[in-house]
Amino acid sequence: MKIGPQDNGTSLRRRWGVPLGVAGGVTAVSLAAVVVLGGTGDSGPEAATPAHGGGSPAASTPTAGPSASSAPGGSSSETGFTITDATTTPIDAGTVTKILSSCLGPDASRYEPVVAVRTPLASADWDGVVVAVDSGGQYVQCQSKGAKGTSQDSPPTFINDRLWGSGRVVAYFDSMMVPAGEGRYLMLGAGHYASDVSRITVSYGDDPKQYPARMAGGAFVYGAALSPDTPPGPRYLGPSPYVHAYDASGKEIYNQAEDPKFTDGE
Template identity: 65%
Template sequence: MKIDPEDNRASLHRRWGVPLAVAAGVAAVSVAAVAAFGGAGDAEPVLAGPAGNPTGATASPSTGTTSGSTSGGTDKAPVTTAPDAFTVTSGKTTPIDAGTVTKILSSCLGADASRYHSVVAVRTPLASKDWDGVVVAVDSAGQYVQCESKGNKGNSPDSPPTFINNRLWGTGHTIAYFDSLGTVAGKGKYLMLGAGHYASNVSKVAISYGDDPKQYPAVMAGGAFVYSAALSADTSDPHFTGPNPYVHAYDASGKEIYNQKEDPQFAG
């Protein structure tokens, strides 16, 4: 499938596995836009905070530093951090009732809400100031949209929220990433959440965090997966912004057929 040039524009906010020379040469079309590149995983995750302002930038797996946002042409000095100084306290999500989902989609998508139906809608294991849930919905054409929630109000780091629909699949892809976000959720607490799309040969999606090999199952339905985790920081570093989440996919036999850590796009 031909990838439209629009999909090759990357957000200048937090990116995983993209050389700075590449990131600096592309235009931001959305506060949490995702560029579609090659490899087994299609379109890499982005960390965006409320209203599109990054809450921080976790170091890539191969480095010990993290750069601030370059949005608006302002570069911030790199910040040393310890992304793996954490403990996952919960990876459990709970369903959101249908009535609340309708309100979330309506406030997130506006007039477009009537075209979408929810496939995954869950509350996160920890609530932050701006987020306590995720809803992924799809329209009749198989196009997805991701909305974060706080109570019965929905919002999206994408502008417009339906921008996610411009992310095209390529031949051979197993996993496609939607938005991946993280934020502080109280003193020493951190919330991570994200979503994506999986190919028909995938029977299970699980997430590991940082260098911890333990995996936490994602919620899967309708071709979409959603994950979330509550973390506690095992460090007094005020710049701690959480570990990198890594996606793992398995087929019906239990064989791992995709490991983000081994994806050349993210190996750096």
Template identity: 65%
Template structure:
């Protein structure tokens, strides 16, 4: 997860909360891909990196509150509860193909020609750093995730093509890419996340904190993206933790086959 100037004191935690391990040969990955799955797989390694340009980076352990740019995993009793919030908008809109090409080109550089976008959406609210998400894949099923701002793209990962599919195996349903929470004007935040999924899954939704309502994710080409506007019920302090997003996956019959909030690879961290 990313944090920004509002959270100078943030601890060096990172996205989605699976234990970190250093991946050989990859330096300076801000938020590496994480595999989350059913009872049988093993956690996917993530790569630690110091903050960039004075920013800390977080990925609060799920299912404790995840963190984003401008927030931390800490807090005080006087600050707003991470579960005292509303989600006024979780609707995304498509990005035009010509703009998607520009986003990928500026995000991936010379590698852009190898990738084609499978999900490209504008978020329901604009933060200082982003207004959309593009997930693309190459002929070897290697995925990348780029944040957009207008027709420009950027990635937390270094290189941007770090995200991939290398750890699929029996019992795994979901692999997580980057997720962020960023300030989007006074008193609101932009929540964004992405990943990819196996053929067992027909529908993916996301819930926030302990609230039961589930919001649909955008799914295409084996990738999913979610985005939502978050309003804390009271003005948060500088250490606002915020709610954790939880992914739910369903098969073609409508049966829930994965619930991140019950995934022992996350709950064991509590």
């Protein structure tokens, strides 16, 4: 399933392409800062213990798009799962440059990386994420495999002029779940947050446990290794990832499971 950034068929799963805006402009973080700091949101006590949960959101939280029970041929999305690791690690500066160059070609020089991390598990095609921004506040998300970068979008940019001012707190770039060996899946995603957000976390399915995302330069990324508790079917959708945002006081100011953009099935 692939939804373009301008499409209306938004889904909680796989791929979020929601246009977004820049609040008060974006100050790009230097490459050195990305490498040294790695963004905020390192896995800490919240993510130290593997979490177990059901594979789909609670019935009271509808999602846009087909439900697990209506998937052709049946789906094991309702199968329990375990998040075995949600730790991401910074990618070094030289490799980030190569990833952006191969992902963006001659346009790479226009973009400054803000978050660049390796995911806790590698799939056949991806082992990390790099998010970068240009002087106009236009973001790109490039998945990495070693020093090579690719984008699921053409062009690989997100136009950020439709979010802020509408009361929204978070908007999304790409999100996906891909096989990463027998019985294992890689979940990764990224997005953009408003200036009053101090912390971003991600929960999965109906499990309440939240894992910290990496944050820098107005963007966040997350990655997690997931294993179904029982062998999944051929059309396994996995749990929906839900983004949560908190302000400086620790108050939750956004919960994706309650976002009308998703719950109203727009």
